[in-house]
Amino acid sequence: MTFLKWIAIVLGAGYLAGLALLYVKQRDMLFPIPTTERKAPAAAGFPEAEEHILTASDGEKVIVWHVPAKPGRPMVLFFPGNGDFLAGRVSRFKDIVADGTGLVALSYRGYAGSTGAPSEQGLLRDAAAAYAFATKRYDTRRIVVWGFSLGTGVAVAVAAEHPVGKLILEAPYTSTVDVAASLFRFVPVRLLMRDQFRSDERIARVTVPLLIMHGTNDPAISIGFGERLFALAREPKKLVRFSGGGHENLDNFGALETACEFINGGKG
Template identity: 75%
Template sequence: TTEDGEKVIVWHVPAKPGHAVILYFPGNGDYLAGRVSRFRNMTSDGTGLVALSYRGYAGSSGEPSEQGLLRDAAAAYAFTSARYAAENIVAWGFSLGTGVAVALAAEQPIGKLILEAPYTSAADIAAALFRFAPVRFLMRDSFRSDQRVARVTAPLLIMHGSDDSVIAIAFGERLFALAHEPKQFVRFPGGGHDNLDDYGAIETARRFINAVKG
């Protein structure tokens, strides 16, 4: 339950001993049931998963807004941090969810941050995202990852497809330039917006998650 009384759904796959847990923030119009194969691959090595279904999405009450989604993220983080040490929490945002993940990582302690197909602000990608529903809540000053990412202290991995036609890779590169070290940018030649698993995204993320902090 969020601080404003909405009930949001999370899917929880417990981490095996010694493994991290991924706190996953999906894209716009993304339903968890459609990501079962991806989640299975994410957790196949014992990594845990807490996947959030935003307000207004399947199983969750309320209407989406930036503030609402950030409250959903806070509730999901509270659920996760009650069960796992902060240094073992890996926030992973995809597409719209990268803005949620950056906002959370700027305010809460986490172990690592993964951004898949990120943007600098909602205004930059509004034209592309307005093809999907529900997007009426995207305002000009919403999800300013460009203003928040400098407050992130956790190690960062950005993954982006070179041929992403929804959120151009230039936005990911721009956000990367604004972020502090330690950081990595992985470009997938030929990769699009929603197919990076076919190019090795899960394996790339796993190496990053399992790398010892130096």
């Protein structure tokens, strides 16, 4: 009995130590910053874009890349995923702006030249600064908010609180805590997770046309999360399932064409 008691104590201590480590490291896991190096658009092969440094409401300096929209064309306000950096998205950005559509793409705090350290509230402050930058230059009806992966939570928050024209969510989730709970089934993540990005609680306040795109084989964010979020959203809305699509490769399955059609007139 004494031996079993000690085994239980050791296992319990190990479990608690694991919980403590997860709690301390949770933001490193949620925000795996790929690079802190600042690279100008031209150096990244995107001379069409202008770099601007914005000041968030708490004083952090965040970078956006801006390609001015041609007269009468819409403008995409793009919020990337947690493993993205702007220079790594140049190929897609070029495709987005090829028809004269404008672009404002945000580098979150701590990412690729922006100051500070990421958190949910921090990213929402950064997004507010990017939105303010966009609305100084464009009518809100021309603004299409586009979020990818983690950025869908940021995009939903913006569209729920501010006037925009349309909303695109690529590989979205109901909340990051739902995704984490599905991965760490033996951990009380709902009690421990600080940055939960509750899109499920915000999406009903989005009243503009909505497009959700999700791959059926997404290994990072199961399509079930996107389907649940879609069910909570208001009309007009459209869900496009890309059969065989993963997380990072939806352009290979027609996501860019689907998004551009939506941007240029489709209402779901």
